[in-house]
Amino acid sequence: MTSSARDGDDGAPPEPDGARTVDDLVCRLRELRAWAGVSEREVHRRVGRARAARGVPETPAYDTVHRCFRPGRRRLDADLLADVAEALVDGGAARWRAAYARVVGASAGAGVVTVAGAPPDDLPGFTGRAAELEALLAPGADPRVTVVEGMAGVGKTTLAVRAVHLLLRRERYGAVLWVNLHGHAPDLPPAAPEAVLEGFLRRLGMSADRIRLLNGADRAREFRRRTAGLRALVVLDDAGPAAQVAPLLPGEGCRTLVTSRHRLTGLTGAARLPLEVFSPRESLDLLRRTAGAERVDADPATAALIADSVGHLPLALGVVASRVKERFGWTLADHLELLTGHRTRLRCEDSVELALRLSYESLTPDCRRLFRLLACHPGPEVDPWAAAALTGTDRATAATGLATLHAAHLLRQPAPHRYEFHDLVRVYATARAHEQEPAHARRAAFDRLLSYHRHAAARAMDAFAPYERHRRPAPGPGRPELPAPPDRRAAAAWLESELDGLIAAAVAAAERGGTDHPGVLSGLLARYLDTAGHYPEAEALHGLAARDPDPATRAVALARLGAVHWRLGRYPRAAASFGEALTGFRALGDRVGEGWVLGNLGEVLQHQGRYPEARDHYNAALAIARELAAADGGRERLGAHGVLYEPLGRYVKRFVTDAEALAMNREVLAIARTVGDRVSEANVLGSMGSIQRRTGRYPAAMAAIRRALDVVREIGHHSAEVALLNELGTARRVSGGAARAREALECHRLAADRAAELGDRYEQARALEETGHCHRLLAEPGAARAAWRRALELFGELGTPEAAELAARLADDPAPACRPPGEGPAAQETYSQ
Helix, strand or coil, rough: CCCCCCCCCCCCCCCCCCCCHHHHHHHHHHHHHHHCCCCHHHHHHHHHHHHHCCCCCCCHHHHHHHHHCCCCCCCCCHHHEEEEEEHCCCCCHHHHHHHHHHHCCHHHHHCCEECCCCCCCCCCCCCCCHHHHHHHCCCCCCCEEEECCCCCCCCHHHHHHHHHHHHHHHCCCEEEEEEECCCCCCCCCCCCCCHHHHHHHHHHCCCHHHHHCCHHHHHHHHHHHHHHHEEEEEEEEEEEEHHHHHHHHHCCEEEEEEEECCCCCCCCCCEEEEECCHHHHHHHHHHHHCCCHHHHHHCCCHHHHHHHHHCCCCHHHHHHHHHHHHHCCCCHHHHHHHHHHHHCCCCCCCHHHHHHHHHHHHHCHHHHHHHHHHCCCCCCECCHHHHHHHHHCCHHHHHHHHHHHHHHCEEEEEECEEEEECCCHHHHHHHHHHHCCCHHHHHHHHHHHHHHHHHHHHHHHHCCCCHHHCCCCCCCCCCCCCCCCHHHHHHHHHHHHHHHHHHHHHHHHHCCCCCCCHHHHHHHHHHHHHHCHHHHHHHHHHHHHHCCCCCHHHHHHHHHHHHHHHHCCHHHHHHHHHHHHHHHHHHHCHHHHHHHHHHHHHHHHHCCHHHHHHHHHHHHHHHHHHHHHHCHHHHHHHCCCCCCHHHHHHHHHHHHHHHHHHHHHHHHHHHHHHCCCCCHHHHHHHHHHHHHHHCCCCCHHHHHHHHHHHHHHHCCCCHHHHHHHHHHHHHHHHHHHHHHHHHHHHHHHHHHHHHHHHHHHHHHHHHHHHHHHHHHHCHHHHHHHHHHHHHHHHHHHCCCHHHHHHHHHHHHCCCCCCCCCCCCCCCCCCCCC
């Protein structure tokens, strides 16, 4: 395909390895082109021929290829970069793609995926595609996999949205899963199948703790198992190659729609539905519906020429039609003349760029500026608050501008008050931003966005975890206009919807360097990421913060990263991260941080079975806590890094006698109350209640657990509340037998319901097991066996020791007797970073 080198040049081709920035990579690509002695025009032709040979329907415009060699880009199209490299040197695609992934941190971004449980809003103005819809909706249509393929802007996603809404009106599905795989997004790396499967399984009710134990192949098998017979409807939008799609196909009896610019091969049983540009009739129908039937019917010949001028591409037609609608004083002939005049001045025959340029130039100056600055947002979606931050205006002004851009078909609206670019429109907006916004203006817009993210995240976290407000870092200077979530549920919803954008901006900030943004955001979001089980996002964010030049920020981030590894079962990596954090805290003389990490490191060592080392670390952590508590001002310092004592609660229950454990817990409780550590206060009270229950002191046990429940309900610590409800139910059952079994049963039912809401399958299983014991005491063996079978299923999924114990009891006795008072399961303390 390529000439390997210029005549007389025996040197090796320039390699991408070692590139640190996108600009650095672009410079090396220019060197590669010079080495190969190939013009940009020839590169463009080679890329087109190669894609045609592979069956890829989209051929990039010359300008698109030309921009690959121009510096000033923050992101590149990874597929196009690989094609350009292959056009210059045989076998270059894989090396350059891998280098690009390293430069932009694609491995982190690929793990940040949003799976929706419903399609985007329906499209009342949908036009054309009657034959394609009939093929998708026909009763005899392929029930397994349909790949809707075609060039960018041809309307693949629009067709999928319409088809899914019609399918949902006609048929009943057990679940809907919609995900954008970012196979060709200009600013986002392709979604990793393993991360998509995590999102699917979470949507299907599987807990994050269980998912983290599964590798990619196991997740794919579990996804197929859970969807088999469920009649799920799965949409994989903007898919890349077949290797990205194959692991994401559901079980038998489900329906899958895939949209892609690739001609996907190797997908068993998949039907292809190629999309071409609109027919002349469909083009006129779109113009009639959007621009006005009377205007088009009065001059159909000119309308047809307008459609011809943009190649009948639906994206371009929609942009042109919206402009025709807005300009009442213009005739269709005026619009055609404008299109024709602009085409003669363009460097390339690109119908999309032509339509976008004319629509862009018809906007007011403020809307043009908004359009340009939206390209500075690295996330997939934007809302009016973020748009206001980018432009430095207020929310109402930004909302009006976004609505205008949406009406002009320059933005899509996947959900109410949320907007996104089509890939091609984002490329155009980015080009306009670089041409018309000075670098300092783009930097200022991005800095305003980062400031908004920090302040908005801080406000959301104040509602989500108000008891830790004093421990989180300050969001920094600035007073942006902010949303105000009224309660924890609303805050969680805001954090969930904005998480992709928050992480993407943090990645972009780290790429640009010279900012403490990832470190601050890591501190702000740590509790939410852990509580919600967003471990890939936490790993990405804390990993970025761990590169911060400030040693204190780096030490805290390493400790949080160690906690993520612990959650994911990567004990050696957790120990390594905690070890680095420990070294950092000791170098800083930070005794609070040192004690915090020692306790957590003891937890990891204990899970590895390294009990003597674990005991040593716990003892060292407790010694530091005592030292600081005795020092002047020490007690106030103890809460600096969050919950210090939770690992110690587990320590005292495993390594010392009950009497020693109670004494140590009382000591820790006094310190926790002094420093205002409500989480540790509740944890220690629950630990004391558990010890007292095991030793038969039931009134004292229930009093301690109730005090712990009061604390966690006051601070909104719901996962801890579930564990304490289970502990209270167990205490009631063993203290009064059948007489108190009904009271215990209510505790466990409430715990099971709340655990299911939180996705805490361990506590849900614990509640079900204890529910079975209550039913047995109440002489309800059928209900007892049903509860135990469900508990066994959950314990088995989690791989915990309780599974083997319960299976053995069920095998020996279909309705095992209640455990004696001292043998009940200990409450699961809520781990905190």
